[in-house]
Amino acid sequence: MENIIEVKSLAKIFGNKAALEDVSFQVEKGETFGFLGPSGSGKTTTIKILTGQLLQTSGDATVFNLPVTSLNKPSYRKRIGVITDNSGLYQRLSIYDNLKLYCDLYDVPTKRIDEVLEMVNLTEDTKKVVSKLSKGMLQRVTLARAFLHEPELLFLDEPTSALDPVNSKHIHDGLRKLNEKGTTIFLTTHDMSEAESLCKRVAFLHKGKIQLLDEPKVLRRQFSDSSVTVELKDGRELNLPGGSKGANEIYKYLSTDQVVSIHSNEPTLGDIFVEVTGRELV
Amino acid sequence: MTFSMKRVMAIFQKDMKDLYKNMYVSSTILMPLIFAFFYGRMDDLTVEVHFVVINLTLAIVTAFLQCSIIAEEKEKNTLRGLMLSPATIPEILGGKSLVTFILTAITIILCTMLTGYEPTNIGIIAIAIVISSLFYIALGTLMGLISRTVIEASVLILPVMFIFGFGSMFVPFAEQYPILSVIDYLPNIQLVELAAAVEAGSGFGDVLGNLGIIVAWVIIGMIATVIVFKKRELDE
Numbered sequence: 001m002e003n004i005i006e007v008k009s010l011a012k013i014f015g016n017k018a019a020l021e022d023v024s025f026q027v028e029k030g031e032t033f034g035f036l037g038p039s040g041s042g043k044t045t046t047i048k049i050l051t052g053q054l055l056q057t058s059g060d061a062t063v064f065n066l067p068v069t070s071l072n073k074p075s076y077r078k079r080i081g082v083i084t085d086n087s088g089l090y091q092r093l094s095i096y097d098n099l100k101l102y103c104d105l106y107d108v109p110t111k112r113i114d115e116v117l118e119m120v121n122l123t124e125d126t127k128k129v130v131s132k133l134s135k136g137m138l139q140r141v142t143l144a145r146a147f148l149h150e151p152e153l154l155f156l157d158e159p160t161s162a163l164d165p166v167n168s169k170h171i172h173d174g175l176r177k178l179n180e181k182g183t184t185i186f187l188t189t190h191d192m193s194e195a196e197s198l199c200k201r202v203a204f205l206h207k208g209k210i211q212l213l214d215e216p217k218v219l220r221r222q223f224s225d226s227s228v229t230v231e232l233k234d235g236r237e238l239n240l241p242g243g244s245k246g247a248n249e250i251y252k253y254l255s256t257d258q259v260v261s262i263h264s265n266e267p268t269l270g271d272i273f274v275e276v277t278g279r280e281l282v
Numbered sequence: 283m284t285f286s287m288k289r290v291m292a293i294f295q296k297d298m299k300d301l302y303k304n305m306y307v308s309s310t311i312l313m314p315l316i317f318a319f320f321y322g323r324m325d326d327l328t329v330e331v332h333f334v335v336i337n338l339t340l341a342i343v344t345a346f347l348q349c350s351i352i353a354e355e356k357e358k359n360t361l362r363g364l365m366l367s368p369a370t371i372p373e374i375l376g377g378k379s380l381v382t383f384i385l386t387a388i389t390i391i392l393c394t395m396l397t398g399y400e401p402t403n404i405g406i407i408a409i410a411i412v413i414s415s416l417f418y419i420a421l422g423t424l425m426g427l428i429s430r431t432v433i434e435a436s437v438l439i440l441p442v443m444f445i446f447g448f449g450s451m452f453v454p455f456a457e458q459y460p461i462l463s464v465i466d467y468l469p470n471i472q473l474v475e476l477a478a479a480v481e482a483g484s485g486f487g488d489v490l491g492n493l494g495i496i497v498a499w500v501i502i503g504m505i506a507t508v509i510v511f512k513k514r515e516l517d518e
């Protein structure tokens with residue numbers, strides 16, 4: 001499989017504090033890659049380095065097999081889309097006029113505006129002035145702007161942090177469609193279910209390093225103790241070991257019709273993160 | 283290096299629409315017009331008076347407009363988006379300079395209509411004003427790169443307005459205090475001198491000295507802008 005991003009021993013030091021110490025990973029062409037980590041772990045910093053907004057202190061980072069420092073040509077800019085926490089919109093202009101500017105800059109026909117507004121569920125608000133929008137609407141306009149030119153590679157820094165569940169789901173569907181059409185997505189999020197449902201692989205960033213990197217289901221299996229929780233009609237909740245040892249006991253409760261529910265205790269990505277880093281993912 | 287006129291025009295259209303709704307910045311255009319209106323009600327204006335209004339326009343419309351539309355892109359985090367798009371810095375600044383240039387031209391034309399200025403040789407005067415406006419666009423760009431907010435831009439414009447807008451008021455003192463004779467070489471004073479000479483019947487060849495000094499200011503302004511820009515390119 002071809003790699004679209006390659007990062008080797010990347011480090012970034014601000015003043016005398018290391019934000020990234022030794023980060024290495026690859027993102028394959030066509031995948032949705034989740035970049036997870038607690039607040040302040042360096043996710044945004046990594047995106048800024050990969051998009052040429054910040055210079056690394058040491059290490060190598062390539063995108064499209066080119067060092068990130070040489071990506072500032074218009075022809076490469078057209079292949080990349082970026083949303084970070086500081087993506088600004090023109091407050092006095094309408095949603096349409098904001099997107100129209102970017103259509104012209106990316107050489108995309110303006111009829112594409114309707115398509116991207118559909119993707120972010122904003123078709124009714126085209127003429128609204130940006131200063132009058134809610135936080136979630138602003139986030140959706142920013143997303144729409146990044147979708148305009150159907151980039152080969154899309155960096156999304158917490159794309160749904162301000163959204164309600166319905167709009168989040170709408171955006172997720174849009175992201176899956178983009179991904180199916182060939183866009184590679186590099187995504188940071190604090191929402192573990194978002195990571196689990198969208199990402200082919202996830203990386204956990206903590207203390208300046210990648211602590212884990214794999215497919216969500218592989219990680220869950222790896223960290224599972226295969227125990228099960230059995231809820232009984234008398235209100236008791238039993239935590240039983242997996243395998244043949246627990247099976248006999250479960251059978252006993254099942255055959256005497258005492259069972260309300262049985263759940264396997266597979267850890268969530270959030271649980272795994274707590275286990276690996278020793279702290280809650282916020 | 284690619285330079286796309288389409289992207290320049292995209293920035294130009296965006297900034298025109300934005301300024302149309304930005305009362306704080308666009309209302310500065312009114313100031314020279316108000317001056318022009320009151321001067322226009324007097325009789326027999328000298329060329330110096332006509333150029334008080336024109337120099338004021340160059341300082342507070344040209345320089346301030348350019349400065350604040352650049353500063354605002356930084357203040358509102360919209361410059362990042364432009365930089366991450368295919369638009370290059372020369373294209374972004376080109377689009378903005380075009381906005382500033384056109385609004386400057388319109389303001390100056392309106393002002394001269396209000397004051398009733400009819401130069402003897404409109405060709406030379408037009409060339410001199412166009413070259414001067416390039417200097418003020420460069421100056422505005424430089425200040426825009428330095429200031430982070432529109433408020434900072436409004437503060438930075440004060441000394442510019444003082445020196446270049448009202449500079450001709452200090453010329454009489456230059457005879458008393460020799461140290462002030464450097465004022466003579468300012469682009470605004472050169473522009474007045476040039477216009478006075480044209481009024482007195484000078485031709486193109488006679489004012490080449492004045493034009494040369496103004497061109498030198500344009501070059502200095504552009505070099506300073508490029509230096510400041512290179513220094514700030516990879517900040518944060």
Ligand SMILES: Nc1ncnc2c1ncn2[C@@H]1O[C@H](COP(=O)(O)OP(=O)(O)OP(=O)(O)O)[C@@H](O)[C@H]1O
Nearest residue numbers: 014015019037038039040041042043044045046518
């Ligand atoms: N421009 C900067 N100057 C100094 N320190 C910085 C700068 N940008 C980021 N940092 C520091 O680098 C570290 C990583 O910040 P970063 O924004 O990358 O975290 P993050 O993982 O994106 O966090 P969050 O989940 O809260 O968005 C933080 O300690 C932050 O204070």
Ligand SMILES: [Mg+2]
Nearest residue numbers: 043044085157
């Ligand atoms: Mg962040």
